Amino acid sequence: MNNKPFIKRALVIGGGIAGIQAVLDIADGGYEVILVERSPSIGGHMIQYAEVFPTLDCPQCIMTPKMVEIAQHPNIKLMTYAEVQKLNGSAGNFEVEILQKARKVDVKKCTGCGTCWQKCPEKVSSEFNAGMAKRTAVYIPFPQAVPAKPVIDTEHCRYIHYQQYMAGKREGKKPPECRICEKLCPVGAIDWEQHDEIVKEKVGAIVVATGFDLMPVSRIPEYADDPDVLNGIQFERLLSPGGPTAGVVIRPSDGKTPKEVVFISCCGSRDPEHGVPYCSRVCCMYLAKQALLYKHAVPDGQAYVFYIDIRSTGKGYEEFIQRVVEDGVLYLRGKVSRVFREGDKLRVYGADTLSGKRVEIAADLVVLGMAVMPSDGTKELLIKLGIAFDEAGFVAESHAKFRPLETNVPGIFVAGMAQGAKDIPDSVAQGSGAAGRVLTLFAQSASADKALAVV
Amino acid sequence: MDLAYYPGCTLKTRAKNFETSALAAMSALGINLVELPRWNCCGTVYSLAEDDLIHHVAAVRNLIRVKEQGKNKVVTLCAFCYNTLKRANLVMKDSPDKRYAINIFMDEEPDYYGEVETAHLLQVLRDDVGWEKIAGRVKHPLKDLKIVGYYGCTLLRPQSVAIDSVERPTILQDLLKALGGTAVDFPFATECCGAFQIVNNRDIITERTAAILGSAAKSGAEALAVSCPLCEYNLRQTQSSTKQPQSGVPVMPALYFTQLMALAFGLDLAVCGFEENSPETRAWLKNKGLIS
Amino acid sequence: MRVELSSKRLRSDFVKKIAELSGQNLYLCYQCGKCSAGCPMGFAMDILPNQIMRLVQLGLEEDIANSKTVWLCASCLTCTVRCPRGVDLSRVMEALRLLTLRKNKNYVEPSKMPPETVADLPQIALVSGFRKLTS
Known part of the structure; x- marks a missing residue:
């Protein structure tokens, strides 16, 4: 045992629902905890959803209190727009280097009034809206963002481009100097001199909750590169009352109401040849939910769900599927071979293996249940942390049965999709579970040898 | 530059225009396609049975002929030949047991280990010549000609021999653009025409080719660019055997991409052999203002 | 059944x-x-x-x-x-x-095909068709 004191302070990486739960539980347990999130706001993917299965809760409604609590909790230090860069030490004495990316906004001065992002002339694709809407170059990702302070996206800001051009680091036409945000900010919070910094922190335990991203649609090229072919998150944004269409379901190509909507399960999942071998576990349920929400939004519309097997093993899930089927969503047991454009429709070539028929649908909209994968950059982070991962890039837990939240590094735990495909209740349970492991470690740390022996 | 060239049977008989136009167009680009002094039928279709090695022999013999010429690359025009030679070569390269058996069987031939690369002419155009150089050689751009690239099966499947993206190829469209034409995308570019079912079941071919032609017409195309003599035959056969316009099958020439090259390069029309496509093709081209 | x-x-x-x-x-x-x-x-x-x-x-x-x-x-x-x-x-x-x-069973009987059909078909069709459908 070394003589350094065991630091009873934790770090949680990732501000999605698993990380949020872990941070709050650790903080409520009486310990200090840092939450590092790489995007400008916490909330993760869950905050993008319209309603969540099987209860049809509104995520904005149920998540916002937790997010606000994080911002206000005396034990929580929230670092958004930040990334863990380096890790040294061991359980009880980790030294972490965190890159705080420059927001170019002085958050102490900024009141979050919104003038800058309302007036910024540069429009770029919105990550929060999964490309279904635009945001400005100075922006908060969504109205309930925590913190509710903007960042300037230096990749797209006109003034940054101007500066680069003047410094000879940018080719082409001279960009406008712009600086509209700076001119209009009532409190002078725009700070062009702000630069990336490295923040060093000492913690005793870490929870990795880096979540997932959807497999790119381009991995299944036979399902058409088309504005009316959406992934699951894009369709969530169309269904969301807070989304770009205020919950009005439209066909992106022309804004018309889609009357025939096809949902395809297992896009890239269970497909070792073109995607990943595992089941993504959430698609059956969210596609059913989306089909139901679509029916609510367009009562005279028809929803079709192509599936291979329906996996509805959570509590209340099978009942939910049955309700969706009873409500008139047509389930077709088979995969789709191709989706292609034909005039103003998408032609879908599918199979219904139950009737032994090949089926064809002239669809207005096609929603692909793309496979979930470890979020972009997970592998690089895990290598920095020295954490083992499996073939798919998910964190390898130290024992699949009895140590499901432990990694191979003592003192580092895992929660949520970072460990493997799972739904919200499981992610929250793991967030709490990982927090419990951290709290146990801190409680036992008086005799650190013993504590580490059980980690 | 000289390239070893394997013609295959159909190019010497029913698709002469494919060969004459290709030789002339390549020569205009400074490439001589040098026909192998000896060659035999490739077997046409690649044998799909594990124990059927005898049918790879014909293809492998041709690859040995290439090696005898001191070459390590052979160019094909016919999409079927390309597929059969390429796949047979993969067997010789990657399956030691099968290679051993085939080499033993071909006692009179030197042992072969899959050293010869089979390339389709489109690959040569894209990778060795380049679209820019081709565009630079164009005398009469195919302007205003809306044309689809119809790939069929054998240039793209299986994945291991695909000359481009299996699901979304662009190589034919890229060539057509280089020739100054308007390349139109259409959803049936990689759909099968029915292939050899023509020997037994013309109805199948009619159904398939009508769907392909219909899709091309719907996409606004006036002609198809092809690389497979069987596709060309099947597409032509349907158009001549069904009664338009009652049948609803659009009339649309299926031209070898090399004919379009020769046309755009302003070469002697004799090398194009348009009369072999159909009696009406020349009139059609005239009508389009592509020939005088 | x-x-x-x-x-x-x-x-x-x-x-x-x-x-x-x-x-x-x-x-x-x-x-x-x-x-x-x-x-x-x-x-x-x-x-x-x-x-x-x-x-x-x-x-x-x-x-x-x-x-x-x-x-x-x-x-x-x-x-x-x-x-x-x-x-x-x-x-x-x-x-x-x-x-x-x-x-030794053929699915297609070449000898029963109309001669004009055989004459009209290109080699590529005949050889591939017979490879697939005859013994």
Whole structure:
């Protein structure tokens, strides 16, 4: 045992629902905890959803209190727009280097009034809206963002481009100097001199909750590169009352109401040849939910769900599927071979293996249940942390049965999709579970040898 | 530059225009396609049975002929030949047991280990010549000609021999653009025409080719660019055997991409052999203002 | 009518032969039907490609023998490139054709084809057609 004191302070990486739960539980347990999130706001993917299965809760409604609590909790230090860069030490004495990316906004001065992002002339694709809407170059990702302070996206800001051009680091036409945000900010919070910094922190335990991203649609090229072919998150944004269409379901190509909507399960999942071998576990349920929400939004519309097997093993899930089927969503047991454009429709070539028929649908909209994968950059982070991962890039837990939240590094735990495909209740349970492991470690740390022996 | 060239049977008989136009167009680009002094039928279709090695022999013999010429690359025009030679070569390269058996069987031939690369002419155009150089050689751009690239099966499947993206190829469209034409995308570019079912079941071919032609017409195309003599035959056969316009099958020439090259390069029309496509093709081209 | 299943049927020579000739693990197929959904010849088939796979798994040789399906397969490999399980169904179809052809039975009788048809067809059609449909 070394003589350094065991630091009873934790770090949680990732501000999605698993990380949020872990941070709050650790903080409520009486310990200090840092939450590092790489995007400008916490909330993760869950905050993008319209309603969540099987209860049809509104995520904005149920998540916002937790997010606000994080911002206000005396034990929580929230670092958004930040990334863990380096890790040294061991359980009880980790030294972490965190890159705080420059927001170019002085958050102490900024009141979050919104003038800058309302007036910024540069429009770029919105990550929060999964490309279904635009945001400005100075922006908060969504109205309930925590913190509710903007960042300037230096990749797209006109003034940054101007500066680069003047410094000879940018080719082409001279960009406008712009600086509209700076001119209009009532409190002078725009700070062009702000630069990336490295923040060093000492913690005793870490929870990795880096979540997932959807497999790119381009991995299944036979399902058409088309504005009316959406992934699951894009369709969530169309269904969301807070989304770009205020919950009005439209066909992106022309804004018309889609009357025939096809949902395809297992896009890239269970497909070792073109995607990943595992089941993504959430698609059956969210596609059913989306089909139901679509029916609510367009009562005279028809929803079709192509599936291979329906996996509805959570509590209340099978009942939910049955309700969706009873409500008139047509389930077709088979995969789709191709989706292609034909005039103003998408032609879908599918199979219904139950009737032994090949089926064809002239669809207005096609929603692909793309496979979930470890979020972009997970592998690089895990290598920095020295954490083992499996073939798919998910964190390898130290024992699949009895140590499901432990990694191979003592003192580092895992929660949520970072460990493997799972739904919200499981992610929250793991967030709490990982927090419990951290709290146990801190409680036992008086005799650190013993504590580490059980980690 | 000289390239070893394997013609295959159909190019010497029913698709002469494919060969004459290709030789002339390549020569205009400074490439001589040098026909192998000896060659035999490739077997046409690649044998799909594990124990059927005898049918790879014909293809492998041709690859040995290439090696005898001191070459390590052979160019094909016919999409079927390309597929059969390429796949047979993969067997010789990657399956030691099968290679051993085939080499033993071909006692009179030197042992072969899959050293010869089979390339389709489109690959040569894209990778060795380049679209820019081709565009630079164009005398009469195919302007205003809306044309689809119809790939069929054998240039793209299986994945291991695909000359481009299996699901979304662009190589034919890229060539057509280089020739100054308007390349139109259409959803049936990689759909099968029915292939050899023509020997037994013309109805199948009619159904398939009508769907392909219909899709091309719907996409606004006036002609198809092809690389497979069987596709060309099947597409032509349907158009001549069904009664338009009652049948609803659009009339649309299926031209070898090399004919379009020769046309755009302003070469002697004799090398194009348009009369072999159909009696009406020349009139059609005239009508389009592509020939005088 | 019920079909009696037994280990004998599931492990019959028929099943073994198809596995051997095709070189495919027949049990990879999980019946998603993507092959049938995209098959360009599917419109003419009495039994769909995914059903052929299932019948092979079950050892139901007669059902396949009574169907035209394997003779309609054009070996276009659309199913092969899209199969999520990496089954090369074109090889299974070939194996099933060979079971018949190797008994010296032709599916197409070249001598009964009209001479004008034979004269009109290009070599590429005749050779490929006879390779696939005759012994």
